[in-house]
Amino acid sequence: MDSRTKGKTVMEVGGDGVAVITLINPPVNSLSFDVLYNLKSNYEEALSRNDVKAIVITGAKGKFSGGFDISGFGEIQKGTRKEPKVGYISIDIITDLLEAARKPSVAAIDGLALGGGLELSMACHARISTPGAQLGLPELQLGVIPGFGGTQRLPRLVGLTKALEMILTSKPVRAEEGHSLGLIDAVVPSAELLTTARRWALDIVERRKPWISSLLKTDKLPPLGEAREILKFARGQTRKQAPNMKHPLMCLDALEMGIVSGPRAGLEKEAEVGSQVISLDTTKGLIHVFFSQRGTAKVPGVTDGGLVPRKIKKVAIIGGGLMGSGIATALILSNYPVILKEVNEKFLEAGIGRVKANLQSRVRKGSMSKEKFEKTMSLLKGSLDYESFRDVDMVIEAVIENISLKQQIFADLEKYCPQHCILASNTSTIDLNKIGERTKSQDRIVGAHFFSPAHVMPLLEIVRTNHTSAQVIVDLLDVGKKIKKTPVVVGNCTGFAVNRMFFPYTQAAMFLVERGADPYLIDMAISKFGMPMGPFRLCDLVGFGVAIATATQFIENFPERTYKSMIIPLMQEDKRAGEATRKGFYLYDDKRKAKPDPELKKYIEKARSISGGNVDPKLVKLSEKEIIEMTFFPVVNEACRVFAEGIAVKAADLDIAAIMGMGFPPYRGGIMFWADSMGSKYIYSRLDEWSKTYGDFFKPCAFLAERASKGAPLSAPVEQARSRL
Numbered sequence: 202m203d204s205r206t207k208g209k210t211v212m213e214v215g216g217d218g219v220a221v222i223t224l225i226n227p228p229v230n231s232l233s234f235d236v237l238y239n240l241k242s243n244y245e246e247a248l249s250r251n252d253v254k255a256i257v258i259t260g261a262k263g264k265f266s267g268g269f270d271i272s273g274f275g276e277i278q279k280g281t282r283k284e285p286k287v288g289y290i291s292i293d294i295i296t297d298l299l300e301a302a303r304k305p306s307v308a309a310i311d312g313l314a315l316g317g318g319l320e321l322s323m324a325c326h327a328r329i330s331t332p333g334a335q336l337g338l339p340e341l342q343l344g345v346i347p348g349f350g351g352t353q354r355l356p357r358l359v360g361l362t363k364a365l366e367m368i369l370t371s372k373p374v375r376a377e378e379g380h381s382l383g384l385i386d387a388v389v390p391s392a393e394l395l396t397t398a399r400r401w402a403l404d405i406v407e408r409r410k411p412w413i414s415s416l417l418k419t420d421k422l423p424p425l426g427e428a429r430e431i432l433k434f435a436r437g438q439t440r441k442q443a444p445n446m447k448h449p450l451m452c453l454d455a456l457e458m459g460i461v462s463g464p465r466a467g468l469e470k471e472a473e474v475g476s477q478v479i480s481l482d483t484t485k486g487l488i489h490v491f492f493s494q495r496g497t498a499k500v501p502g503v504t505d506g507g508l509v510p511r512k513i514k515k516v517a518i519i520g521g522g523l524m525g526s527g528i529a530t531a532l533i534l535s536n537y538p539v540i541l542k543e544v545n546e547k548f549l550e551a552g553i554g555r556v557k558a559n560l561q562s563r564v565r566k567g568s569m570s571k572e573k574f575e576k577t578m579s580l581l582k583g584s585l586d587y588e589s590f591r592d593v594d595m596v597i598e599a600v601i602e603n604i605s606l607k608q609q610i611f612a613d614l615e616k617y618c619p620q621h622c623i624l625a626s627n628t629s630t631i632d633l634n635k636i637g638e639r640t641k642s643q644d645r646i647v648g649a650h651f652f653s654p655a656h657v658m659p660l661l662e663i664v665r666t667n668h669t670s671a672q673v674i675v676d677l678l679d680v681g682k683k684i685k686k687t688p689v690v691v692g693n694c695t696g697f698a699v700n701r702m703f704f705p706y707t708q709a710a711m712f713l714v715e716r717g718a719d720p721y722l723i724d725m726a727i728s729k730f731g732m733p734m735g736p737f738r739l740c741d742l743v744g745f746g747v748a749i750a751t752a753t754q755f756i757e758n759f760p761e762r763t764y765k766s767m768i769i770p771l772m773q774e775d776k777r778a779g780e781a782t783r784k785g786f787y788l789y790d791d792k793r794k795a796k797p798d799p800e801l802k803k804y805i806e807k808a809r810s811i812s813g814g815n816v817d818p819k820l821v822k823l824s825e826k827e828i829i830e831m832t833f834f835p836v837v838n839e840a841c842r843v844f845a846e847g848i849a850v851k852a853a854d855l856d857i858a859a860i861m862g863m864g865f866p867p868y869r870g871g872i873m874f875w876a877d878s879m880g881s882k883y884i885y886s887r888l889d890e891w892s893k894t895y896g897d898f899f900k901p902c903a904f905l906a907e908r909a910s911k912g913a914p915l916s917a918p919v920e921q922a923r924s925r926l
């Protein structure tokens with residue numbers, strides 16, 4: 202392959218008259234422009250050759266195709282590549298050249314056919330797949346729409362309702378389901394894939410199998426009136442679930458056009474809309490997130506040194522509380538044998554009970570069979586001492602946040618665990634250097650900070666001290682991938698990356714209400730911005746105990762920029778501690794539905810009198826935009842500090858940490874990406890103005906000031922960073 206080209210196709214014509222075209226673009230055979238243009242040339246040649254009767258398309262190395270090369274969108278957005286004529290690929294190549302050809306094509310699908318990959322296969326006249334292959338149109342998740350005819354062919358193959366479900370949820374189906382839906386014509390073992398596809402293609406030529414153009418099928422489409430009702434419902438749901446995104450509705454426009462005015466008009470609409478969505482801000486954000494999420498596992502100086510992850514065969518967890526049991530669940534779900542250690546029988550039983558309950562909820566929801574439940578639970582063993590730790594490869598400590606207890610545990614671990622064993626702590630606040638103070642094993646001590654509930658939340662902060670070895674990080678990155686977490690490697694400090702960003706968010710909200718802003722309007726504005734809930738509703742959910750404990754850490758470590766509000770402590774004195782007590786910033790009914798509480802005013806007024814602040818008429822009447830800026834710019838400020846200190850090595854890691862750890866809306870691209878969309882100068886000027894009026898809590902940090910003075914993006918790499926990694 203030429204180093205300037207991205208992927209290719211190769212064509213081999215067999216003695217049976219079948220031309221097999223193979224897509225080659227590792228690792229997932231994505232459809233780059235080079236692959237697509239090569240495919241076109243191969244087709245033209247196959248159609249013109251007398252020795253070719255039929256065509257089979259397949260993908261190299263067990264993967265059909267992961268879809269259009271997503272980096273191509275970035276090139277178009279940046280203007281480094283000119284977009285081909287609208288509809289050139291989907292209409293001129295895929296429809297008019299391939300589907301309308303006088304020679305039939307069969308797709309031989311192994312492993313996966315996603316996005317453009319599935320769309321290409323749907324333009325073939327039959328599809329043969331291996332068992333378990335993933336088939337889907339996940340484009341909406343990336344901010345784009347299926348643009349190679351998927352909005353037209355999928356409803357015609359599987360019916361409108363199922364097509365809408367697959368497109369709107371971005372969730373793939375397995376080959377077996379695809380077969381029962383009519384998307385796949387036959388499922389055969391991998392070894393028989395190509396021979397079956399070749400035979401099928403020749404059978405079409407010889408009229409022993411039907412020659413079906415998906416685009417011309419109508420039997421699965423509902424009558425027009427019914428189709429309109431289904432689409433109307435889908436629009437309503439989409440508006441509710443994704444109010445800040447335009448592309449899902451634009452995708453529905455293309456689908457509707459095809460049903461109302463025919464597939465050709467539908468294809469044209471799809472091409473027009475597909476080209477428009479590329480420049481939406483939400484699309485830019487989502488594509489940035491796709492690559493950033495995969496980039497978190499690439500740590501300069503760690504993963505680029507050729508280290509190979511060691512095999513972790515057995516893991517021990519100390520502490521069967523909420524975190525320990527969640528971590529144990531995540532591990533056994535990925536087939537790791539786990540020992541759960543507790544201090545006595547009662548606690549051990551409770552810990553194992555929690556793991557059981559986590560799995561049972563899957564059985565109840567139908568996502569886990571009873572047999573799988575039994576098999577998974579059999580991977581968990583309880584223990585009350587360290588004897589069984591002699592052959593473990595990794596220990597994760599998940600006990601309460603008490604330094605001397607943790608120090609004792611790590612000293613014991615050093616005695617009982619093998620020399621190579623990774624010693625991880627799930628602490629969310631305590632300095633890892635202190636935890637390992639009584640050991641000589643500093644190089645294998647690492648933080649494995651899970652988020653609650655650990656078996657559900659997708660983020661894993663891997664915390665590295667100055668002593669942690671690169672091998673240990675590589676091992677933990679591998680475990681993270683196997684248990685389906687997105688790892689972000691961060692340096693050692695109070696709060697690491699996520700909690701450092703969380704503190705100013707809640708503190709800003711407390712400041713605003715103390716100065717007269719309405720907490721319920723703040724929550725509403727922040728939910729509208731795209732957070733799962735506002736800061737006050739969140740405080741109620743996590744409970745005031747946790748909120749006070751984390752705030753205390755921040756006050757102790759960063760006193761110069763902490764806003765100390767008494768609202769939460771005052772409420773706690775009155776036994777209002779959040780949702781668990783049915784009273785917090787909101788009141789909760791039997792069904793845990795939240796409603797505003799007029800009594801809240803009393804606590805706010807008292808807190809205001811303690812802090813000595815006054816109601817500020819400007820803050821009483823904040824617009825939604827001002828609310829967002831006053832709560833999130835302090836977060837941006839803290840993210841800048843985390844970046845400048847080298848706690849995070851890439852700004853994009855903070856984007857992922859904010860999305861997965863705080864619930865920051867992915868379509869805004871993450872905290873730094875969003876900040877850059879407004880510009881460092883603007884953010885600096887706002888914070889600077891507020892700090893002059895309201896104090897140091899808002900004071901822009903030196904990094905932000907410097908970037909603003911140069912007009913530079915916040916996400917540009919930190920030169921000669923005082924990296925802690």
Ligand SMILES: CCC[C@H](O)CC(=O)SCCNC(=O)CCNC(=O)[C@H](O)C(C)(C)COP(=O)([O-])OP(=O)([O-])OC[C@H]1O[C@@H](n2cnc3c(N)ncnc32)[C@H](O)[C@@H]1OP(=O)([O-])[O-]
Pocket residue numbers: 228229231232267268269270271272313315316317318320339340343345346347348349351475492495496
């Ligand atoms: C006009 C166009 C119309 C069309 O309808 C639009 C589309 O098709 S939109 C597309 C619709 N398709 C999708 O949305 C599918 C998106 N992809 C996926 O969901 C997963 O990657 C997949 C399930 C395929 C493999 O999961 P896994 O085994 O856990 O592996 P992994 O996830 O770690 O990825 C491994 C490497 O492959 C890379 N890469 C992957 N796909 C693409 C791509 N399409 N392109 C480029 N690169 C891609 C990925 O960046 C990573 O690179 P690196 O340098 O090693 O970090």
